[in-house]
Amino acid sequence: MGQILDVSLDILIESGYEALSLREVARRCGVQIGAVTYYYKGRNDLLQDVLNMVLAPYGEKFGAIRAASDLSAEQKLERLIRLLLEDIQTKKTTRLFPHLWVLANHDPFVARAVDRIYVLERLTLNSLIAEINPHLSHQERETLAVFISASVAGSTMFVGFEKPWSTELPLYSAIACRALVDLVRTIKPEELEALGWRQGDAKPDWKTPTLLTAEDFQALLDEWEASSTEGDERP
Amino acid sequence: MGQILDVSLDILIESGYEALSLREVARRCGVQIGAVTYYYKGRNDLLQDVLNMVLAPYGEKFGAIRAASDLSAEQKLERLIRLLLEDIQTKKTTRLFPHLWVLANHDPFVARAVDRIYVLERLTLNSLIAEINPHLSHQERETLAVFISASVAGSTMFVGFEKPWSTELPLYSAIACRALVDLVRTIKPEELEALGWRQGDAKPDWKTPTLLTAEDFQALLDEWEASSTEGDERP
Amino acid sequence: MGQILDVSLDILIESGYEALSLREVARRCGVQIGAVTYYYKGRNDLLQDVLNMVLAPYGEKFGAIRAASDLSAEQKLERLIRLLLEDIQTKKTTRLFPHLWVLANHDPFVARAVDRIYVLERLTLNSLIAEINPHLSHQERETLAVFISASVAGSTMFVGFEKPWSTELPLYSAIACRALVDLVRTIKPEELEALGWRQGDAKPDWKTPTLLTAEDFQALLDEWEASSTEGDERP
Amino acid sequence: MGQILDVSLDILIESGYEALSLREVARRCGVQIGAVTYYYKGRNDLLQDVLNMVLAPYGEKFGAIRAASDLSAEQKLERLIRLLLEDIQTKKTTRLFPHLWVLANHDPFVARAVDRIYVLERLTLNSLIAEINPHLSHQERETLAVFISASVAGSTMFVGFEKPWSTELPLYSAIACRALVDLVRTIKPEELEALGWRQGDAKPDWKTPTLLTAEDFQALLDEWEASSTEGDERP
DNA sequence: AATGAATGAGCGTTCATTCAT
DNA sequence: TATGAATGAACGCTCATTCAT
Numbered sequence: 001m002g003q004i005l006d007v008s009l010d011i012l013i014e015s016g017y018e019a020l021s022l023r024e025v026a027r028r029c030g031v032q033i034g035a036v037t038y039y040y041k042g043r044n045d046l047l048q049d050v051l052n053m054v055l056a057p058y059g060e061k062f063g064a065i066r067a068a069s070d071l072s073a074e075q076k077l078e079r080l081i082r083l084l085l086e087d088i089q090t091k092k093t094t095r096l097f098p099h100l101w102v103l104a105n106h107d108p109f110v111a112r113a114v115d116r117i118y119v120l121e122r123l124t125l126n127s128l129i130a131e132i133n134p135h136l137s138h139q140e141r142e143t144l145a146v147f148i149s150a151s152v153a154g155s156t157m158f159v160g161f162e163k164p165w166s167t168e169l170p171l172y173s174a175i176a177c178r179a180l181v182d183l184v185r186t187i188k189p190e191e192l193e194a195l196g197w198r199q200g201d202a203k204p205d206w207k208t209p210t211l212l213t214a215e216d217f218q219a220l221l222d223e224w225e226a227s228s229t230e231g232d233e234r235p
Numbered sequence: 236m237g238q239i240l241d242v243s244l245d246i247l248i249e250s251g252y253e254a255l256s257l258r259e260v261a262r263r264c265g266v267q268i269g270a271v272t273y274y275y276k277g278r279n280d281l282l283q284d285v286l287n288m289v290l291a292p293y294g295e296k297f298g299a300i301r302a303a304s305d306l307s308a309e310q311k312l313e314r315l316i317r318l319l320l321e322d323i324q325t326k327k328t329t330r331l332f333p334h335l336w337v338l339a340n341h342d343p344f345v346a347r348a349v350d351r352i353y354v355l356e357r358l359t360l361n362s363l364i365a366e367i368n369p370h371l372s373h374q375e376r377e378t379l380a381v382f383i384s385a386s387v388a389g390s391t392m393f394v395g396f397e398k399p400w401s402t403e404l405p406l407y408s409a410i411a412c413r414a415l416v417d418l419v420r421t422i423k424p425e426e427l428e429a430l431g432w433r434q435g436d437a438k439p440d441w442k443t444p445t446l447l448t449a450e451d452f453q454a455l456l457d458e459w460e461a462s463s464t465e466g467d468e469r470p
Numbered sequence: 471m472g473q474i475l476d477v478s479l480d481i482l483i484e485s486g487y488e489a490l491s492l493r494e495v496a497r498r499c500g501v502q503i504g505a506v507t508y509y510y511k512g513r514n515d516l517l518q519d520v521l522n523m524v525l526a527p528y529g530e531k532f533g534a535i536r537a538a539s540d541l542s543a544e545q546k547l548e549r550l551i552r553l554l555l556e557d558i559q560t561k562k563t564t565r566l567f568p569h570l571w572v573l574a575n576h577d578p579f580v581a582r583a584v585d586r587i588y589v590l591e592r593l594t595l596n597s598l599i600a601e602i603n604p605h606l607s608h609q610e611r612e613t614l615a616v617f618i619s620a621s622v623a624g625s626t627m628f629v630g631f632e633k634p635w636s637t638e639l640p641l642y643s644a645i646a647c648r649a650l651v652d653l654v655r656t657i658k659p660e661e662l663e664a665l666g667w668r669q670g671d672a673k674p675d676w677k678t679p680t681l682l683t684a685e686d687f688q689a690l691l692d693e694w695e696a697s698s699t700e701g702d703e704r705p
Numbered sequence: 706m707g708q709i710l711d712v713s714l715d716i717l718i719e720s721g722y723e724a725l726s727l728r729e730v731a732r733r734c735g736v737q738i739g740a741v742t743y744y745y746k747g748r749n750d751l752l753q754d755v756l757n758m759v760l761a762p763y764g765e766k767f768g769a770i771r772a773a774s775d776l777s778a779e780q781k782l783e784r785l786i787r788l789l790l791e792d793i794q795t796k797k798t799t800r801l802f803p804h805l806w807v808l809a810n811h812d813p814f815v816a817r818a819v820d821r822i823y824v825l826e827r828l829t830l831n832s833l834i835a836e837i838n839p840h841l842s843h844q845e846r847e848t849l850a851v852f853i854s855a856s857v858a859g860s861t862m863f864v865g866f867e868k869p870w871s872t873e874l875p876l877y878s879a880i881a882c883r884a885l886v887d888l889v890r891t892i893k894p895e896e897l898e899a900l901g902w903r904q905g906d907a908k909p910d911w912k913t914p915t916l917l918t919a920e921d922f923q924a925l926l927d928e929w930e931a932s933s934t935e936g937d938e939r940p
Numbered sequence: 941a942a943t944g945a946a947t948g949a950g951c952g953t954t955c956a957t958t959c960a961t
Numbered sequence: 962t963a964t965g966a967a968t969g970a971a972c973g974c975t976c977a978t979t980c981a982t
Contacts, residue, residue: 017253017337031967032969034970035967039966094340095340098337105251115399140410149389150390154386155385158353158384159381159385164444165381168374168381171432172378175378175418178418179414179418180414182414192409195413196405198405256976256977258977268943269941269944277978486810502963503956504958508964513956564810575799613877617877617880619859620856621855624859624861625855626859627858629851634915638914640902641902642848644897644900645897648888648892648897653880653884657884662883667875679872679873680869681869728972737948738973739949739976742973744945
């Protein structure tokens with residue numbers, strides 16, 4: 001039953017991963033434990049399905065941003081940042097993602113599932129960055145994207161749901177946008193050198209670091225480009 | 236025994252909070268479980284002491300930065316950011332902090348202990364920001380500090396220990412410094428308005444959001460100012 | 471389905487009786503568990519059918535030996551012993567029969583099913599013994615037959631499939647034949663007395679010990695004699 | 706507690722290995738399950754200790770036979786056979802050993818523990834055989850010993866506790882002794898050739914087949930020889 | 941200060957069994 | 962004939978906790 005996943009997610013959000021047990025799920029669903037194991041043979045199976053359910057929408061969100069063709073790249077970037085910051089204020093995101101970061105440290109499946117989402121996020125950011133600041137190398141764009149991702153993700157603990165700074169979101173996101181959009185727009189490769197980055201390392205054969213297998217990564221990239229082109233064809 | 240705390244920390248780092256049990260600690264210490272319960276009546280007691288042990292050094296680190304009087308405020312800021320980014324690359328920090336963020340969602344003690352550290356971090360940042368950009372209001376400086384904290388914290392999941400981007404730290408921290416130091420230096424109150432922040436909210440009676448009690452917060456602040464002045468008096 | 475029995479037998483052989491569950495059978499058959507319970511309401515039902523399937527051929531084997539009319543009784547006996555020793559070297563027999571001996575200790579159905587086979591084996595042995603050594607009483611012949619049966623059965627644990635002594639089968643069966651055929655040929659009732667057996671106990675009304683009911687035993691005996699006579703009549 | 710082992714053995718004997726569960730042991734001991742797991746961390750640990758407890762006495766029994774210096778080798782052999790046949794009539798042996806044979810098929814620990822006993826049994830038999838019939842090669846003596854072991858072990862299913870033939874033990878053991886002692890006394894290497902055993906295979910470098918590691922086997926052998934010599938020194 | 945013993949609960953997992961479809 | 966769903970019990974195991982010594 002779909003109820004199982006909903007209940008499981010609720011447990012994760014409200015009480016954390018430690019509290020997610022097949023028995024607790026059964027209890028809350030009002031069924032016997034056998035009914036839960038019938039659908040999910042173990043706690044891990046359950047977690048994987050919950051994860052898939054919870055992470056799936058993010059891919060679509062990023063696609064929507066990309067498709068918003070009435071906006072400039074800069075506007076899209078700002079919009080994406082604001083959208084992400086709003087998302088981390090939801091209870092679900094505030095509670096769930098830190099869990100995923102922890103689990104990713106010990107469970108390769110979770111690590112890859114989470115990485116997959118961040119790869120998609122960076123693909124989106126990357127395309128915007130390339131448009132805004134065409135002088136940057138692939139490596140520089142990717143690393144900028146990681147920094148943006150990290151800044152947003154890290155905000156979870158400070159402006160997330162019921163966090164002390166959550167009421168300061170307006171000012172906070174103004175600052176974040178100012179910092180990040182400005183960064184993308186104004187940064188020049190030469191500056192990075194001056195700040196301790198050695199130019200020679202920006203090799204053309206540089207590969208995007210990821211936990212995904214080369215095949216999975218390529219598949220994700222292909223899929224993304226396919227839907228991206230599809231969006232570009234409209235005008 | 237001090238060994239108990241060391242072992243507990245090791246378990247936390249290597250195997251996660253789920254694996255932290257009194258039995259496991261006893262096992263690794265080579266003592267009976269009764270010996271552990273003698274010192275810590277429960278897992279929570281144990282965690283609190285581990286936390287104290289692990290978070291204590293951070294306060295001192297921030298003090299050291301502040302005391303480095305041969306540097307300009309800007310240099311100090313950059314140095315602090317680089318120092319923090321290096322710290323998140325240690326196994327201990329990469330593994331531990333996400334756990335703390337999770338636990339903070341469900342355990343008020345952890346929440347406050349962690350908040351305490353971030354308050355100290357922001358006090359340090361705040362004093363540097365005030366020096367670099369004196370036009371900012373208290374509220375704006377604090378929120379900037381939160382953004383810097385968040386950016387660094389969020390980096391854990393991407394450039395932390397054994398994370399895919401960890402080898403890209405040089406470029407990454409160059410970008411982070413460029414973004415954050417520049418932000419602090421160049422941001423003007425008017426921009427925040429233009430970016431959607433309503434001027435009227437920067438009230439003079441604005442209070443720093445924190446999970447600490449007013450007393451604890453004030454104590455922390457007093458203590459910090461005392462040691463801060465002490466540092467200033469030297470030259 | 472016949473597949474169910476084959477799969478069940480395979481589980482018994484490969485993983486033992488403990489591993490034989492309706493679910494495991496269903497799993498390996500690629501059907502739902504309901505499909506298995508439709509045919510066999512429980513593990514015991516299943517076991518009984520498997521037993522029948524597996525024990526049936528033995529009756530026929532014994533018949534074949536009996537019918538080999540070109541051999542002397544002594545040769546037949548040796549041949550039977552060698553045949554049985556070869557059989558215990560098969561994986562099926564090595565793995566299955568010890569299980570049956572165990573189950574026979576707790577399950578009367580298994581006990582009788584197994585006993586039925588050994589009764590047939592002894593009937594065969596008995597007829598050969600009577601021919602080789604006509605001076606023996608019925609009781610003595612039967613007990614000799616049991617000893618032969620036991621010697622062969624006991625060999626399972628030593629020269630059975632993948633047992634340490636399995637490669638020594640040639641020497642081993644030479645010894646077994648030498649011991650058992652010689653025993654049958656040369657033993658004299660008087661010796662048994664001298665060795666501690668009291669003459670008086672060889673009563674004419676002595677009944678073959680068996681787990682079978684009197685009717686079942688008589689039916690088996692009748693059936694055997696029918697086919698035996700049938701075989702004798704041919705020449 | 707020792708009670709745990711006694712109760713476990715009782716369960717094994719009365720209800721079989723399947724019925725041996727930590728919970729059942731706890732139930733019969735009148736304690737909580739935690740008390741059982743305190744002493745034995747798992748079902749397997751428990752089984753191993755039970756095995757050790759149950760198999761230990763056999764080594765001593767064989768030593769006693771060897772030490773009975775008032776008997777001739779032939780008498781000792783007969784006495785050993787009778788002793789073993791009496792042992793298989795006990796409930797413990799009748800019920801337990803078939804279990805061990807089964808478990809040995811799937812559990813290497815059990816396989817070795819059981820093999821250890823049979824190695825000791827064969828060492829004892831071997832020394833008697835060597836004395837009775839000095840013309841036999843090492844390999845022939847060993848294989849004879851295996852045959853004797855197998856004959857006795859196989860008797861379990863027929864003359865064991867509550868088995869149909871158990872009341873026939875007097876005649877049965879008379880036959881067994883006649884067969885086995887005579888075999889040992891009268892067999893000649895040439896016969897084995899005639900019966901299909903190729904002389905050339907009795908190589909001087911032939912190694913006793915066993916599941917034990919070479920070290921364990923050697924240790925067992927050394928220990929046995931030490932205690933054997935000790936017995937010989939008396940006269 | 942630490943041990944050894946035991947309690948009692950919870951967990952994941954597996955299973956036989958039932959039953960409507 | 963067979964499936965799909967669910968029950969309810971048992972099992973091995975791990976654990977926090979307690980307590981007398």
